[in-house]
Amino acid sequence: MSETYVRQLDKIGRVVIPKEIRDELELSNQPLDVQMTGDGLKLSKTESGEEPKTLDQYGRLVIPIELRQELDWEQGKHIEMRTEKDEVQLNGQFEVCEICENNQSLIKVKTKFVCRDCLSEGNQNIVHRWGDLLDGLMSEYLHYCKQALRFEDEEDTHQARVKDRRLKALLQFIGVSEKHDIIKSLEEAHKRLGAVRERDVLIAGFKAFEEYVDEERMAEVYREVYQRVEQKRKKHQEKLEEKLPAIIDQNFQERWRYFIDEELHAYILSLSVASRLDEYEQDIANRMEDYKAVVAEHGPASQEALESMHALRIASKHIRYIYKYLDTMYEQDYQTSAKYYEQLQDQFGPVNDVKDWLKAFDKQRDKLDIKKKHAKEVKAQLEDELESRVNEVKVD
Structure with missing residues (x-):
């Protein structure tokens, strides 16, 4: 059996005929005939072809567009070539890995083929990408939680809640249950932070109204309201100072590390991003x-x-x-x-x-x-x- 070669179709419909085949059949500078044979083509020398083809100086053959359309051969298509008697058989059914061009252990992904090694490497890359993203958010979340307990800048509490919401949104998107202990801890911390943050927003709002209104009697009402809310906020700050460190303690951080190192890959490898987005869009x-x-x-x-x-x-x-x-x-x-x-x-x-x-x-x-x-x-x-x-x- 003759040796098999694989080449790709370029953007203008050309494919390189390997030098070994050109030399074996003496195809250079010869009129050539291209005909369909079922799901492929055959190339041979001719003396009577109506529209003979020739190879260019690089050994490239232009496959007529009507034949490419009939066979559904587009740019990047892998073409298998081998000699049979005095002809070249071109077969478009041959598939190789889109990444490394290996033709062993192929897995079809949509309309492309990827070998198991490249798929495994790609899967690990995306798992690591998700891990880095989630780890980064968790690091920011823990930083702002620590800052929030100092009660020096209201924005710290706000940012701690923002990072919390983003973490939960992403975790739930990849399929982590609301009953998972990581989610439950984040939710508990969110409520404690929220009790303070909600009163920060109320105070700012009532203060703005106090400054906005012209009549002093109405300004006094807004002032008394936010002063009462400030008293309530102080109590929630004390509860936050007491409860939050126990929620996001060392055990929580170790549990997070275990999730990233041991559990995350199972969620990511079973994730269909398009399907999940469809569910969210429908909701x-x-x-x-x-x-x-x-x-x-x-x-x-x-x-x-x-x-x-x-x-x-x-x-x-x-x-x-x-x-x-x-x-x-x-x-x-x-x-x-x-x-x-x-x-x-x-x-x-x-x-x-x-x-x-x-x-x-x-x-x-x-x-x-x-x-x-x-x-x-x-x-x-x-x-x-x-x-x-x-x-x-x-x-x-």
């Missing part, structure tokens, strides 16, 4: 339709609509994080989708803030040393602000 689409239906039935400022919007906001935030980090790990444009969900989420944030201010005011209202009419004026102002921000939301 977002369903939440959008639910929100639109609730708005149509109850109005945009109704409690039902605000709850539906909040659910959509959280889902948008999570998928935005996922797209953002997928864009850094895979050779595909995920940034466009990340920006879309960031814009969607940004519409909901101001509405959520005012909703929380209203809720906090109602909770403190009966405890405030103010006249009822002043309380009504403040609540009316907050409700007007909520309605104004709700009406700015556009969901397509």
Whole structure:
């Protein structure tokens, strides 16, 4: 049996006939005939061909476009070649690894073939990529948690919660259960951090209203509200200082190391990014339709609509994080989708803030040393602000 050679089709439909074959059949500077033979071609010298072909100085043969289209041979196609009597047989069914061109132990991945060695190496690379990403986020999370306990900069608490949300979003995307001890610890810490952060936002909001209003009596109401919230925040800071170190202790960090080193690969190797994204996109689409239906039935400022919007906001935030980090790990444009969900989420944030201010005011209202009419004026102002921000939301 003659030796087999493999060459690739270039972008203009040329393939190199190996020198060994050219010399054996004396094909150089000869008119050649190219004909189809089932799922391939045969090349032979001719004296009567209607449109004879010739090899160029590099031994390249231009395969007519109509034959390439018939055989579905595109740029990069691997062509197997061998001699048979005085002909060259070109077979396009031969497959090799897209990475190393080995023809052994091939596994089909979509429309391409990859050998087991390259697939294994590629899998390890993507596992390491995910591990580095998650480890980096965890390192940032632990740093901000430590800083948050110093209570010197409110942004530390905020960033600790942001890193926590991103970690949970990515872990749940790859299939880690909410019952996993890592997730449960992150969730517990998130609640402790949230109790402080939510009051930071409330205080900032009421202080802004205090400065904004012209009438001193209303300013006094806002001032008294945020002073009461400050007292409550102090208690939550004390609880955070007591509880957080026990949640993210050395055992938690060792458990995280075990997850990265021993468990992560199983999640990543079974992950279908496209399928998971489809699930998330469908969930977002369903939440959008639910929100639109609730708005149509109850109005945009109704409690039902605000709850539906909040659910959509959280889902948008999570998928935005996922797209953002997928864009850094895979050779595909995920940034466009990340920006879309960031814009969607940004519409909901101001509405959520005012909703929380209203809720906090109602909770403190009966405890405030103010006249009822002043309380009504403040609540009316907050409700007007909520309605104004709700009406700015556009969901397509």
